[in-house]
Amino acid sequence: MNVNWFYKLGSILCIILFYFVSLIGLFAIASHIGYLYFPNSAFTNSLGSFDPIYSYLVLNFEKQPELYEKTSFLQLSFLSELTTILFAAVFLWLMHKFLKTIVQEGLFTYKNVSILTKLGLTIGILGTGFTYTSELLTSKAVDELEITNASVHYSSWFFIDTLIGGILLIIIASALKTAVHAVEENKQTI
Amino acid sequence: MIRIKLDVVMAQRKISLNRLSELVGITPANLSILKNEKGKAVRFSTLDALCKALDCQPGDLMEYREADNEGGL
Numbered sequence: 047m048n049v050n051w052f053y054k055l056g057s058i059l060c061i062i063l064f065y066f067v068s069l070i071g072l073f074a075i076a077s078h079i080g081y082l083y084f085p086n087s088a089f090t091n092s093l094g095s096f097d098p099i100y101s102y103l104v105l106n107f108e109k110q111p112e113l114y115e116k117t118s119f120l121q122l123s124f125l126s127e128l129t130t131i132l133f134a135a136v137f138l139w140l141m142h143k144f145l146k147t148i149v150q151e152g153l154f155t156y157k158n159v160s161i162l163t164k165l166g167l168t169i170g171i172l173g174t175g176f177t178y179t180s181e182l183l184t185s186k187a188v189d190e191l192e193i194t195n196a197s198v199h200y201s202s203w204f205f206i207d208t209l210i211g212g213i214l215l216i217i218i219a220s221a222l223k224t225a226v227h228a229v230e231e232n233k234q235t236i
Numbered sequence: 237m238i239r240i241k242l243d244v245v246m247a248q249r250k251i252s253l254n255r256l257s258e259l260v261g262i263t264p265a266n267l268s269i270l271k272n273e274k275g276k277a278v279r280f281s282t283l284d285a286l287c288k289a290l291d292c293q294p295g296d297l298m299e300y301r302e303a304d305n306e307g308g309l
Contacts, residue, residue, distance in 0.1 A: 234276035236266045 050149055057145035064138040071131030078124040098123040101180040111190045126179040133172035140165045154229040162219035170212020177205035237303045242271045245290050260285035
């Protein structure tokens with residue numbers, strides 16, 4: 047079965063999403079800079095009150111908590127969104143390049159080994175950074191909740207998943223390098 | 237290093253590269269790579285076909301020489 051069209055479609059989808067994420071990212075970064083350094087500017091006022099985005103839950107306070115006005119929380123939210131956007135953009139760009147190379151040159155190329163290693167590093171470093179800061183942000187917000195007859199604390203280890211995923215991908219890239227070497231050796235055999 | 241003597245045997249048998257490529261089922265381009273010692277490795281099946289087509293032994297097609305930093309396998 048020819049699955050080239052599937053890779054081609056994936057590659058196109060990744061590049062479209064890359065530009066989309068980049069645009070959203072620029073807006074998110076601009077808004078955070080506004081909240082942090084120019085809180086009284088017309089641009090910041092037009093955005094309304096600060097409302098951070100949590101990755102793993104939807105949390106809406108009826109009254110804006112004091113936490114949302116703390117600079118440290120704003121900085122953490124900024125860092126979280128920055129790593130999220132960076133992770134998504136780099137991941138999509140590398141996936142686009144990876145799928146494009148498969149369509150044009152095949153899977154067993156040294157180019158793909160390099161891309162896969164970069165993907166592993168992206169997931170391992172930026173992915174872990176994104177999950178860790180996001181969890182920290184969520185944990186701080188959840189601590190603000192006042193619940194009667196119960197106590198709630200958000201703690202999670204999701205960042206371990208991305209860390210392991212990144213390491214695993216680097217190992218796969220290393221295995222692919224050996225396979226590419228064998229394929230190249232075979233190509234040079236008459 | 238291993239030196240290829242395919243051109244010598246071809247000259248002795250008075251056979252062209254194109255004709256030999258037809259007989260052994262290898263493209264003239266690949267046969268030329270082998271003849272000019274640009275290849276990295278030779279399959280046993282290729283060696284077998286060459287020996288059959290040229291009626292010779294593998295030793296007639298290649299020989300070992302002390303390395304002199306020039307081409308070869």
